[in-house]
Amino acid sequence: MMTATPKNVVLELDNLNKFFGGVHAVRDMTFTISRGELAGLIGPNGAGKTTIFNLVTGVYSPDSGHINFLGEDITFLKSFQIIRKGVARTFQNLRLFPRSTALENVMVAMQQHHGYSFGEAITHMGKWGKKEREIHLNSMDILDRVGLAERAHQESGTLPYGMQRRLEIARALALEPEFLLLDEPAAGMNPEEVNELNDLIVGIHEEFNLTILVIEHHMDLVMEICPHIICMNFGAKIAEGNPDEIQEHPEVLKAYLGEEVEE
């Protein structure tokens, strides 16, 4: 059993609750993610997985409970403040900038770490040239890493679907985060693409020394790559553990297979 000392805890959810009108979308959610983990968050449609992401990244505020990131309370911070602390995420429904090129999409994220002043921006003097080159080169590197270098100058909205998914991951990586949240990265992909994606996720996990939390609807994908899995249904956590434990867990089986369990 892993002992989570405060030092290597990346994310800690403490009794989190969220209501939408009368719907209890997240119920007493508590879990921790440790540094270096590749964790999975699973559950049937409408279980509240994306809501958790939205709470963690400040899109919504919880009605009660706390969220700690690297030992710091981020419960009521705004999205951009949370992102700047080292969090990055992708979206279930792609949120690329479809009319910008793939490269521009990545550069937008990359520039967070290569700032220059307003004066330099309007005169194109000072650090502007150096920093813009850095942004450009580093962005190309990341595109190259996810296999999109050749498509750098194509408008992202015109890329094939699987590539758009990879581009979103590239954009999140460009934020140089410590903690990456992937929201159904494999949605709508064919099996071959899913395999490539698995390799990519495992690859970047090691390469960038990241902590990753993946939402996945398909259990098999998560089982393959995530040693730590949290399963939720109707807003509440129903199980947590390694793939084997999860696979055996009666609540999980019930949630996923419904009536079939009784047969």
Add this chain to the structure above:
Amino acid sequence: MSGYTEGIIILLCINAIAAMGVSLLTGFTGIFSLGHAAYMAVGAYTTAILTVEYGVHYIPAILLGGAMAMIVAYVIGVPTLKLMGDYYAIASIGLGETIRLILENWQSLTRGARGYPGIEGYTTLYVSLGFFAVMAFGMFNLIHSRFGRAFKSCRDDYIAASLLGFNTARYRVLSLVLSAFYCGVSGALLGGFLSFIQPIMFDMIKSTELTSVVVFGGLGSMSGTLIGAAVITLVTELFRPISQYRMLIYGAVLVIIMVLRPEGIMGQYELGPRFFRMLKNRFTKESSEKEGEPS
């Protein structure tokens, strides 16, 4: 150069400066405003009062006019820019009209609706060209920098932008404040061009014209904005001999452009290699489609 051409060029520069400001706000940040003539009014009045009553040299006075417009925009923008989409557009009508009404009623300062006469005619061809060149340079640089990308991401998807670490609220305010500066300077130059200003010059019709120019040229294209400003200014001049029909043509052009090419003349492209590449792709595609048709 004849004075008439000169007059057109000066007016063109003035219109283009204001249009660039509105373009940054509407085209690049996605905030639709129908009250920007009010910032022109603030700039014009500030500069007029500074030059006439305090004898300030016109160049610092113009810049202070722009700065005053920025201050007004900041004070207004912080609370109201929380509104999104149509709602800000509607609020901006109210804001613009309110500013104008205040200028009209503050007689001790602005001399009210009778107008403010006796402004030095400082807006010569070279002054207007100079301001235009410097401000266009700054604007083109700005949109080709991290700020430009930030504005565009706030426009395209403000939730995604804030999840890329952008303080979207701050960028929206920044964009408004900068656009107010451009409009303020433009208003100040207009005051120097006419030697006389009246609050009624900066009414909603003027604001609508500014926004139309930007949409006409292409949302998200600075060179499109300049082309739009040029076309609209020239159309009103060219059709001067058929004066009665001029406004009808202006309205019709606006509708036709929206119907045929809603994304504006330039779309979101700048006049550059990428635009021509797009054009080329389009034409080759069109012709190949035609070839494919059964005859």
Add this chain to the structure above:
Amino acid sequence: MKRTCIAVLVLAVVLCLGAGAAMAADTVKIGYLAALTGDWAAYGQTEANTAQLAVEEINAQGGLLGKQVELVVYDFRTRAEDAVNAVRRLAEEDKVVGIVGANGSGINIATAPLVNRYGIPQIGTVSTNPLVTVDQKGKVRPFSFRVCFTDPYQGKLIAYFSAIELKRMNAAILYDVGSDYSQGLREFFMKSYGEYGGKMVADLGFRGGQDVDFRAQLTEIRDKKADVLILPNMGKEMALIMKQARELGMDDIIFVGGDGYAEFMWEIAGDAMENSYWINHVSPEDPAMAPFFASYKAKYNDECKEFVNGILGYDGMYLMFDAIKRAGKADPKLIAKALSETKDLQLHHAVITFDEFHNPLDKDGIIIVAKDGHGQFYMKIKPE
């Protein structure tokens, strides 16, 4: 579809350019600034019509200096920046020898520096603000003139008529805060009215153009027991105010208005017009104007209902014709000089002598009384 539209546009541009180039014949060119579109379109269109009428009349008599007169009318859509470019075009492209118009002080003040730089005389038609012909330091603008009287003079006329002739000493005024004309008249009226011993009981404003409902202000005026209501506004607003006042049961108050009077007001206000008084430059009943009204009707098959603008535009043209004749040469500078020396010139509506500030000297004020469905001549006044 797309191509046709572009083709039509290109064709239109070419035609316009061509039209400009084709007019290079040997004529005396006079420019006219008229608001043909926008809020003042009704007035601008009438002025353009009467100016054209004047040109046809003079051409029928052989023109000026042995040449035909050509009128170049430009619209300025009530915007000063547009008027400025129109003036530049008139001066540079059309090379006019003089400009008549515009019908708004704000426009004339904005174009004044320009015509004085070009050295082309400009005659304002109903531009009554003092700053049209003098700059703010009180120095006369050598090339700016007007054919109407000024706001201070008109304000004084209204005050004199209300206090001395009508003996009404409790005045209310309802003016347009957005109009320079209205504000000017108000200021000068109030000054003179006090001097004649009158008392202002209500001084209220509204916003022209947008406001069409004045009952709130009228209710207050009613409660303050004013016995005369001064209306220094445009025709539409004045008509609405009178109509609404009568609807509110204000039966005893007398309306005294400025030169915005127009016949179309009867259509709006109806019986509420009866027994109201109007200070004016001209009277539509003036026998001297009958031929003008007849020829207007003959040419345009329409009554000249905006007759103040119509007549002042018409006589503005005749004032210009006279100066060109006396200058003896189609030279703007000589024409301006001739204009400033205008003395005892009999125009259709009045005799004009310019004072040192290019304002018609002591023009008689005409009082029109609204009676039996139209405006009738009541008296001439000249305040002491």
Add this chain to the structure above:
Amino acid sequence: MDTFLQQTINGLSLGSVYALIAVGYSLVYSILLFSNFAHGGFLVIGGYICYFALKSMGVSIWVAGFLSLLGAGFSAVLTERLAYKPIRERTNVTLYLLIASMGMSIVIENIFVIVVGGRFRALPPVIPTHPVHLFGLATTSAFDILSLLAAVFFLGALQLFLIKTKWGLAIRAAAYDLKTAGLMGVNVNLLISIVFFVAGFLAAVGGIFLSVRYTLYPQLGMITIKAFVAAVIGGLGSLPGAVVGSLILGLAEMLTAGFISSQLRDIVVFSLLIITLLIRPQGLFGKNISEKV
């Protein structure tokens, strides 16, 4: 007290005219989610048709009014077909519709400037305007009472149309979600045409009343900016909101002008607009707006 009552009556009668225009705005907004700035044009068209029918054809006010309502209704449909339909079929950016509607309003205004001239005209006194004394406390004109009644009548009829008829139901469904309504087999184009027809129809009612009360000229459409503000205060897309907003605005205008200062009247109107937007952007009766992530 008398004055207060008087100003209140003045405010209500002004508000009722705003309401007729505001409802049309709101109706179009509820379906297409854009502010139709050409709406004022329909009002002008209605006014002129009525004017010329009365003056040149010499028909009775009922016939003239009927022609005017139909004419304005059909020109609204035509405007939609010519200018808005091609745009909404190509893109879902409502901004373009907004700009096109501004262009249309300029076009309509200037067609009238050219064809009939800019002159101010007034309809013959077909609607009585003589003063009516209310219990000896206040005075109003017969016209105000009639315009209030007409507003109540037409808005009531509209409400019945929306509740009782098949098309009314379809319109209400489309106001929730146009796309889904289309998928459910509603003929969307016909539906939008009907909505524009109704909007133009009501605008013409407002146009006739405005032309009688005030005057008729090509720029009369500008007055709709106030009705538009009223629609926003009440909540864009909400019909009861448009009516309530209009009455609030009429009252606010009259009471400000009567008791504070007539110069502040418009400043109060626009401040009311801004304050409403800041506190409750969806207006008094509007649907809540939020985006799903």
